[in-house]
Amino acid sequence: MRDLPTVVARMWGRELVSRRGPRRGLTLQQITDAAIAIADAEGLAGVRMSSVAAGLGVSTMALYGYVTSKDDLLTAMVDAAAPEPPEQGDLSWRGYLSAWTRANRDFLASRPWLLQVAPLTPPVGPCTLRWLDRSLTALTGTGLTAAEAVNITATLSAYAVSAATLATAMSGTVDEAGGEGLDGYTAMLTRLVDADGYPGLTAALESGAFGVAPEWVEDADFAFGLTLLLDGIEALVARRKEG
The missing domain is CATH 1.10.357.10 (Tetracycline Repressor, domain 2)
Incomplete structure (x- = not known):
């Protein structure tokens, strides 16, 4: 049977802990929490191994003892960022x-x-x-x-x-008149399409189907x-x- 990927084993607490070598000072949760905080503030582009390490006050190389790549980090982040699913209770x-x-x-x-x-x-x-x-x-x-x-x-x-x-x-949609969201998008479409080239879309716009x-x-x-x-x-x- 193949071994679990390292990051998956750590997410489930199934990593084999070696008795040799220095004792680790971080946890996967600390790393993912730091990465999620950066993603929430700056977007995914701000999440780099170096930026996460800086936020934790450790060297970038220190992270590789917990996540072997940025892909591993993203996998752990997705699970850590998700809330618990709703309970079914008496629902059908x-x-x-x-x-x-x-x-x-x-x-x-x-x-x-x-x-x-x-x-x-x-x-x-x-x-x-x-x-x-x-x-x-x-x-x-x-x-x-x-x-x-x-x-x-x-x-x-x-x-x-x-x-x-x-x-x-x-x-994030904004038209020249300053309209935002779906209003801005609708205004932009109205200026772009006509009944000859886009008959179905024009009819939908005229009927107010893109209301907010x-x-x-x-x-x-x-x-x-x-x-x-x-x-x-x-x-x-x-x-x-x-x-």
Whole structure:
């Protein structure tokens, strides 16, 4: 059996500790906490092995005793930055997956740098694997296969990433008139497209389909898309029961 990757073993507390050599003075949590603080303040571009080491008051080489590369550091950061998944309690599978997807979207949007890393990093840490586990557990008893449950979880996770990415992008859109967010984006599109070249988009703009919800966390567009996905899952569950 292959050994676990070093950083994964450390994330799970399964690293074999050598009795030889000097005793280590740092922990993986201290390193990830320092890296996350930099990412929150400066974005992912500010996270370098040297900047993390400087924040901890150690040499850059000292970090390599805990994370063997920046990729390892990013893997540990993704798990450390994720909150605990919501508990299902008395919620139905549909109610829970709705809450699960919203919570997923919200914590990604709260730390935009995660959007550059999390979608490219398969869940391997204790916390990110709990997110996967809770979604699969909620679908237990629905009649769906394990493979279908995994695909559903991947689809909902991708939707959360997409929604968080769009919300982050919209918050930085500014038009010449000073309009920000979706208002600015809509104003810019109105100036760019016409009915001859973009008939469908023009009709949508004229109908006000790109309106702004008062609170994006309760965004009607997000709820609409999530409802479509959950309706599709519910239809699949019904087909499995009929079959």
